Amino acid sequence: MTLGSARLSLAFRLALRELRGGLGGFYIFLACIALGTGAIAAVNSVSQSITDAISTQGQTLLAGDVRFEINNREATPEELAYLKGLGTLSATTGVRSMARLPDGSDQSLVEVKAVDQAYPLYGKFEAEPDQPLPTLLTAKDGTYGALVAPLLLDRLNLKIGSELLLGNAKLRISGTIKNEPDAISEGFAFAPRLLTSADALTASGLVQNGSLVEHGYKIRMADPVNGMRNIADRANKAFPQAGWSIRTSDKAAPSLADNITRFSQFLTLVGLTALIVGGVGVANAVRAFLDSKRTTIATFKCLGAPAAVVVVIYLIQIALIALAGIFVGLVLGAVAPLFAAQFMAQFLPVSTAPTLYPGALLLAALFGLLTTLAFAILPLGHAREVPATALFREQGFETRKLPSWPYLLGAALLLAALSALAIFTAYDRFIAIVFIVAIAAAFVVLRLVAWGLAWLAKRSPRVNSPALRLAIGNIHRPGALTASVVLSLGLGLALLVTLTLIDSNMRRELTGHMADQAPNFFFVDIQGSELEGFKTLVQGQAPKGKLTEVPMLRGRITAFNGEDVTKRQVPPAGQWVLRGDRGITYAETAPENASVTEGKWWDKDYAGEPLVSFSQEEGKALGLKLGDTVTVNVLGRNITAKIANFRKIEWQNLSINFVMVFSPNTFKGAPHAWLATLTDPSATAAQEATILRTVTNAYPTITSVRVKDALDMINSLVAQLATAIRAAASIALIASVLVLAGALAAGNRARIHDAVVLKTLGATRAVLIRAFTFEYLILGVATAIFALAAGAVAAWYVVSRIMKLPSSFLPDVAVSTIVIALVLTVGIGLIGTWRILGQKAAPVLREL
Numbered sequence: 001m002t003l004g005s006a007r008l009s010l011a012f013r014l015a016l017r018e019l020r021g022g023l024g025g026f027y028i029f030l031a032c033i034a035l036g037t038g039a040i041a042a043v044n045s046v047s048q049s050i051t052d053a054i055s056t057q058g059q060t061l062l063a064g065d066v067r068f069e070i071n072n073r074e075a076t077p078e079e080l081a082y083l084k085g086l087g088t089l090s091a092t093t094g095v096r097s098m099a100r101l102p103d104g105s106d107q108s109l110v111e112v113k114a115v116d117q118a119y120p121l122y123g124k125f126e127a128e129p130d131q132p133l134p135t136l137l138t139a140k141d142g143t144y145g146a147l148v149a150p151l152l153l154d155r156l157n158l159k160i161g162s163e164l165l166l167g168n169a170k171l172r173i174s175g176t177i178k179n180e181p182d183a184i185s186e187g188f189a190f191a192p193r194l195l196t197s198a199d200a201l202t203a204s205g206l207v208q209n210g211s212l213v214e215h216g217y218k219i220r221m222a223d224p225v226n227g228m229r230n231i232a233d234r235a236n237k238a239f240p241q242a243g244w245s246i247r248t249s250d251k252a253a254p255s256l257a258d259n260i261t262r263f264s265q266f267l268t269l270v271g272l273t274a275l276i277v278g279g280v281g282v283a284n285a286v287r288a289f290l291d292s293k294r295t296t297i298a299t300f301k302c303l304g305a306p307a308a309v310v311v312v313i314y315l316i317q318i319a320l321i322a323l324a325g326i327f328v329g330l331v332l333g334a335v336a337p338l339f340a341a342q343f344m345a346q347f348l349p350v351s352t353a354p355t356l357y358p359g360a361l362l363l364a365a366l367f368g369l370l371t372t373l374a375f376a377i378l379p380l381g382h383a384r385e386v387p388a389t390a391l392f393r394e395q396g397f398e399t400r401k402l403p404s405w406p407y408l409l410g411a412a413l414l415l416a417a418l419s420a421l422a423i424f425t426a427y428d429r430f431i432a433i434v435f436i437v438a439i440a441a442a443f444v445v446l447r448l449v450a451w452g453l454a455w456l457a458k459r460s461p462r463v464n465s466p467a468l469r470l471a472i473g474n475i476h477r478p479g480a481l482t483a484s485v486v487l488s489l490g491l492g493l494a495l496l497v498t499l500t501l502i503d504s505n506m507r508r509e510l511t512g513h514m515a516d517q518a519p520n521f522f523f524v525d526i527q528g529s530e531l532e533g534f535k536t537l538v539q540g541q542a543p544k545g546k547l548t549e550v551p552m553l554r555g556r557i558t559a560f561n562g563e564d565v566t567k568r569q570v571p572p573a574g575q576w577v578l579r580g581d582r583g584i585t586y587a588e589t590a591p592e593n594a595s596v597t598e599g600k601w602w603d604k605d606y607a608g609e610p611l612v613s614f615s616q617e618e619g620k621a622l623g624l625k626l627g628d629t630v631t632v633n634v635l636g637r638n639i640t641a642k643i644a645n646f647r648k649i650e651w652q653n654l655s656i657n658f659v660m661v662f663s664p665n666t667f668k669g670a671p672h673a674w675l676a677t678l679t680d681p682s683a684t685a686a687q688e689a690t691i692l693r694t695v696t697n698a699y700p701t702i703t704s705v706r707v708k709d710a711l712d713m714i715n716s717l718v719a720q721l722a723t724a725i726r727a728a729a730s731i732a733l734i735a736s737v738l739v740l741a742g743a744l745a746a747g748n749r750a751r752i753h754d755a756v757v758l759k760t761l762g763a764t765r766a767v768l769i770r771a772f773t774f775e776y777l778i779l780g781v782a783t784a785i786f787a788l789a790a791g792a793v794a795a796w797y798v799v800s801r802i803m804k805l806p807s808s809f810l811p812d813v814a815v816s817t818i819v820i821a822l823v824l825t826v827g828i829g830l831i832g833t834w835r836i837l838g839q840k841a842a843p844v845l846r847e848l
Contacts, residue, residue: 007309015316018296026321028742029285032735033325034332036275037368039731040268041333044360047264049337052357054184058249060123063182064090064218066231069245071554071581073635074215079239086231087221090118091198094186094214096524097206097703099194100165101156104697108155109191109705110148112166114201121220123181129160136174137197144200146171152192164194167204167700171196182218185247190713206701209671211525212554224249232566243556243633245580261427269435270495272422274735275367276439277491279375281739284484286318287379288742297383307384315380322372329368330361366421374414381407430571439491442790446490449786450483453778467767470758471774485740485779489824490786492736497791497817498798504810505799519655519677520545520688523695524552524703526674537698538678541691545680550656552675553667554581558638559631560624574621577659583675584632586662590647593655599626599645602663610641610666615659616648630660634670641666655679741828773826780825784818791817 059065068075068083075083083089093114100107117134119125125133127147137145146164153159153176164171177193207213221227232246290297293314300310334356381403402408419436426432457475475482520542526534531549538547557565557578565578588604590596590613597616612630624630624643631640641662649657656677678691688706695704755768792809799807 011309011312012316015313019317026285028281028738030325031738032278032281033322033368033372034328035731035735036271036278037326037329037364038332039271039274040367041330041361041364042336043264043267043271044363045333045337045357046340048357048360060181061185062249063120063122065221065224065249066219066228067247068217070215072213079242082238083217087219088121090121090218091116092216093201095206098696100696102163102165106156107696110194111191113195114198116198120181121218126179127175128178129175143170143172144196145174146194146196147175147177148173148194149192150176167206169200169204208527211673241636241638243636273495274731275371277735277739279371280487281742282372283375283379284742286376290379290383311380311384318376326365326368333361333364363425370414370418374411374418377407377411378403442491446487450486453782454482467770468774470771474775486783488739489736489783492733493787493821494790496733497787498794500813501791501795502798505807518707519679520683520707521678522705523676526676526702530699531674534699541694542678542680544682545678547676547678548656549674549676550585551672553584553634553672555584555632555634556581558633561629571621574618577618582659584660585658586664586667588664594647594649596645597648602644606663607665611644611663612641613645613647613661614643616646618659619646737824776826776829780822784821788814788817
């Protein structure tokens with residue numbers, strides 16, 4: 001056995017022997033590591049359970065092996081023959097429209113889905129009553145069968161057997177939808193589902209030239225593995241002008257999977273914040289533990305143990321305790337999908353069977369281990385540098401001197417590894433980099449806040465109150481709790497302030513400013529032959545309102561400068577523009593609600609090559625510049641236009657806006673519908689209901705969307721997301737509280753000596769309690785001020801720079817932050833102080 005291995009074996013035996021004494025002082029250490037590791041493991045395990053379910057159940061979620069989607073037109077006979085040659089075909093048609101009662105007294109926006117006899121090719125459609133789908137959709141005496149979401153029954157006060165009008169067709173509600181296998185793959189629905197037959201949709205008259213209709217062609221292949229291979233390339237090569245979007249069962253719901261991944265990344269970063277806050281607790285616990293072991297360390301050194309062996313002894317103990325905390329966190333993370341599945345099973349295709357996700361657990365374990373070592377190495381370095389004689393002589397470690405460079409380098413490398421792991425495992429690495437920089441900056445600023453507070457306390461004028469004078473002295477004296485308290489509470493509190501301000505600003509914008517500026521209604525699928533009559537009707541119902549109408553088509557971007565967009569690396573900020581079809585329009589003059597920032601608008605009588613005006617923000621995200629070409633597939637025809645200018649668009653006012661506005665000659669003669677908005681700030685809810693009812697009854701094929709209803713739905717979604725985010729943020733705050741308690745407990749030994757000496761010199765318990773209360777009040781207020789400032793800046797950046805919404809500081813958040821900080825610091829501080837004040841003087845004085 002070599003000398004090195006012998007020393008390592010000895011260190012391991014001594015470490016295990018010391019651990020027999022219990023985990024006193026390490027319970028907060030364990031809780032911090034378990035909490036942070038558990039949060040990261042739980043978030044990633046739940047995320048992976050959902051994405052795995054989407055991947056493994058792709059055929060059911062897509063209701064086919066492959067899906068071809070064409071917007072605003074049906075497949076041509078040649079295209080249809082090609083699709084039928086791939087396997088068994090099922091055609092569906094989706095459109096938003098208004099369903100209304102036969103007497104015209106009420107109506108509701110619905111998501112209409114028309115299916116054929118072959119639907120679904122995979123999975124099982126379930127309805128109540130439990131009858132075959134063709135039977136439920138059968139037409140009787142000119143009335144077509146329809147299945148609806150239970151929400152529609154509640155909204156219109158209907159029951160099974162009731163009649164409903166859809167466009168020009170009469171429907172009979174034959175049942176309710178229990179399970180629609182491909183609902184998730186078709187994206188988020190803003191309205192209740194209404195499912196009927198293709199014949200019923202034809203009779204409704206909703207599908208006309210320019211109508212916003214999605215035609216889906218789903219195929220069940222005899223050999224899916226080989227059949228899906230390069231299917232998109234083969235289909236686009238056979239029909240380069242088709243403009244269809246193609247999705248295979250291995251990517252049945254890409255938008256859902258991407259959104260889950262993004263959200264899980266955000267929650268993972270919040271969990272990492274809790275873990276890093278816990279890292280401060282690790283450092284405090286290790287420092288206090290080594291301080292309590294100064295006699296043992298001195299004994300080791302006096303008996304000839306090399307400093308490196310002493311460090312290894314305690315490094316092994318810390319690592320073993322950390323592994324215990326990580327194990328507890330992994331157990332919590334492993335069982336999280338089981339609990340989450342009980343709530344998500346009705347919305348998402350998650351399995352309720354027990355399943356482990358090793359990748360998610362390994363990632364959490366790495367985060368936990370790296371955090372522990374990164375924050376423990378510097379206190380170990382301090383223990384190594386102090387000679388045995390100083391350990392016998394001093395009360396504790398002298399931490400003002402930095403440890404030797406190997407420990408500083410080790411800490412730097414471990415922190416770099418932790419940052420690299422967070423960045424390279426992130427969905428959006430830019431956000432992860434910003435997060436790491438923000439955390440590092442917060443630590444630096446917190447240190448500066450603690451230093452500044454101590455500096456001010458040291459130079460403050462002498463006060464008459466003995467208690468206040470003692471409190472101020474405690475803030476700047478050697479070994480003060482200032483840095484520990486500010487670091488412990490500041491980061492978690494700042495995170496809570498940030499998330500609360502973001503949530504509050506979003507809610508205020510949705511229910512206040514945005515709702516005030518937004519139009520009352522959007523009217524979709526107005527045919528050219530209906531436009532003048534529609535305008536007359538609406539202006540008669542709302543004479544004070546402003547009616548704006550624009551032509552509207554649907555198109556999918558297929559290429560930039562001749563390069564296929566699917567081959568381009570597009571940043572997340574621009575991906576939504578390329579996902580599916582976009583609404584497009586043409587105009588002679590620049591829109592009133594946008595301003596040209598680069599280039600110039602075309603002349604009114606322009607008749608040259610097709611030109612396009614592109615949204616500035618989205619264009620820059622896609623890497624576009626003036627003179628670049630954009631190819632858009634509209635109605636099965638590829639049209640290439642040159643970018644003539646960029647526009648700045650205010651999306652938040654919810655008025656009519658388009659990413660792309662083309663010169664009028666681009667779509668000359670092309671069939672299209674019209675889109676209109678009605679803005680009338682003086683309209684009451686009753687007047688809006690009258691307008692909605694009148695328009696729906698007079699023009700049953702026009703879809704009317706009340707903006708307030710859409711904002712209410714979005715606000716409900718934001719509230720649900722905010723609940724999840726606040727739950728994650730509360731973990732960071734709990735970690736902060738644990739670390740704060742640990743920091744105060746670590747300083748209790750020094751406080752005991754101070755209290756005994758002061759009591760011996762005549763200080764009463766009341767004076768000492770006031771002194772400690774003043775100290776904790778000052779620290780709490782200082783920490784709250786930092787959290788407010790840091791949280792406000794972070795929230796302003798997210799709301800104004802990323803979300804592009806107005807941002808404002810909310811006083812109620814400031815008050816609640818200060819209250820939370822004071823309750824935590826004073827409450828936890830006094831709980832520990834009360835035990836200190838009860839110590840008998842004689843045993844303590846004998847140790848001085």
